Amino acid sequence: xxxxxxxxxxxxxxxxxxxxxxxxxxxxxxxxxxxxxxxxxxxxxxxxxxxxxxxxxxxxxxxxxxxxxxxxxxxxxxxxxxxxxxxxxxxxxxxxxxxxxxxxxxxxxxxxxxxxxxxxxxxxxxxxxxxxxxxxxxxxxxxxxxxxxxxxxxxxxxxxxxxxxxxxxxxxxxxxxxxxxxxxxxxxxxxxxxxxxxxxxxxxxxxxxxxxxxxxxxxxxxxxxx
Amino acid sequence: xxxxxxxxxxxxxxxxxxxxxxxxxxxxxxxxxxxxxxxxxxxxxxxxxxxxxxxxxxxxxxxxxxxxxxxxxxxxxxxxxxxxxxxxxxxxxxxxxxxxxxxxxxxxxxxxxxxxxxxxxxxxxxxxxxxxxxxxxxxxxxxxxxxxxxxxxxxxxxxxxxxxxxxxxxxxxxxxxxxxxxxxxxxxxxxxxxxxxxxxxxxxxxxxxxxxxxxxxxx
Numbered sequence: 001x002x003x004x005x006x007x008x009x010x011x012x013x014x015x016x017x018x019x020x021x022x023x024x025x026x027x028x029x030x031x032x033x034x035x036x037x038x039x040x041x042x043x044x045x046x047x048x049x050x051x052x053x054x055x056x057x058x059x060x061x062x063x064x065x066x067x068x069x070x071x072x073x074x075x076x077x078x079x080x081x082x083x084x085x086x087x088x089x090x091x092x093x094x095x096x097x098x099x100x101x102x103x104x105x106x107x108x109x110x111x112x113x114x115x116x117x118x119x120x121x122x123x124x125x126x127x128x129x130x131x132x133x134x135x136x137x138x139x140x141x142x143x144x145x146x147x148x149x150x151x152x153x154x155x156x157x158x159x160x161x162x163x164x165x166x167x168x169x170x171x172x173x174x175x176x177x178x179x180x181x182x183x184x185x186x187x188x189x190x191x192x193x194x195x196x197x198x199x200x201x202x203x204x205x206x207x208x209x210x211x212x213x214x215x216x217x218x219x220x221x222x223x224x225x226x
Numbered sequence: 227x228x229x230x231x232x233x234x235x236x237x238x239x240x241x242x243x244x245x246x247x248x249x250x251x252x253x254x255x256x257x258x259x260x261x262x263x264x265x266x267x268x269x270x271x272x273x274x275x276x277x278x279x280x281x282x283x284x285x286x287x288x289x290x291x292x293x294x295x296x297x298x299x300x301x302x303x304x305x306x307x308x309x310x311x312x313x314x315x316x317x318x319x320x321x322x323x324x325x326x327x328x329x330x331x332x333x334x335x336x337x338x339x340x341x342x343x344x345x346x347x348x349x350x351x352x353x354x355x356x357x358x359x360x361x362x363x364x365x366x367x368x369x370x371x372x373x374x375x376x377x378x379x380x381x382x383x384x385x386x387x388x389x390x391x392x393x394x395x396x397x398x399x400x401x402x403x404x405x406x407x408x409x410x411x412x413x414x415x416x417x418x419x420x421x422x423x424x425x426x427x428x429x430x431x432x433x434x435x436x437x438x439x440x441x442x443x444x445x
Contacts, residue, residue, distance in 0.1 A: 051377065052328075052377065063317055063320075065320055065324060066324055066328075067323070067324045067327035067328055068327075069323065069327045070320055070323035070324040070326075070327050073319075073320070073323050074316065074320045074323070077316045077319075078316055090300065090303040090304050091289055091300075093299075093303070094289075094291055094296055094299065094300045094303075097293070097295070097296035097299055097300070098291060098292060098293045098296040100296075101293035101294075101295045101296045101330075102278075102292075102293055104327070104330035104331055105330055105331060105334070105335060108331070109331060109335070151277060151278065
């Protein structure tokens, strides 16, 4: 089997690619990488998997590629990806590209940063982050989620109109991440909530499987709060 | 009706698009928007140009598009962008995509972050940023430029191989921005310096950076 996916379900772009491949029924060799064990930080990973020492990575034969958005585009050209994910029509494709470019320094950056500072940082350092600093990260994330609702979710059922595309899958995986840090992004955001439910429902079992670990941890931390 | 290009050459992604548009001889109507006037923040800009209230933007008849990398790809699909910038070969194209994706939360993130904190925000607010924050931002940027050099520039002359493409143009425009903030990105980085000198020779690069150089020479 020529395609390998190196991924960890704790990583948002890893989940997006996993769900994309499974839903599209594209065969691949499953290569999970335990980020929590630092599996990506050793020399073996650096020389054999990816010099960037991150996930996700694909190996297509001896062609190695990182960056989930670059991988999505590669798969759309090379691997019979169903067209709805990444339309071939130039203007429809541009709309998906526009979101996927915007999200890097918006919803990805702010949701990931809050998750890292609130959930990951204490695990790694054994210390909580200073509350005032954490409040800053939370505010920036919340402002960005508000922007997302206004700028991207008021045009139809999905980000690029009335049909699900890769934009929705990538966005949903990012928006789920703060739940690990006991933050529910849909509270006070009914449009975002309705959109997220649609994405979860349309992608069904594959989405659920990819988010199983996240859902378990989110439920546990929610119970701990109560 | 020619495509409209809304831009300010003070903005890194605007310069990158300007260079590839000019070099590919793609006809367009120039719509310069001086960011320092704040006109991009007005309601009329939001309505008539772009709801995102940022630059660059293109209008191709009634099709509006933002995000410089999305625009680059649209130009490749629709407007005969020179293959040199965005190769048609699938694996070569993937390499350019890989860099353009990586740069968002790496050199763009850190170089823009420092530039805004050191040069832009004091201009807008009249207040200097705290020494502590500036020091942190500068260190993060410096570390990331080291990373950029070691990950992308050690083996080949240009970012994805032996010839320059959009990856190099986009990266160089981001890195030049730090010089406005009084930073020398080439110091202690011989690979970066050699690479930047080569990219600066690209057609229309110097023209795109006239404003940047004018600001720096007045400092």
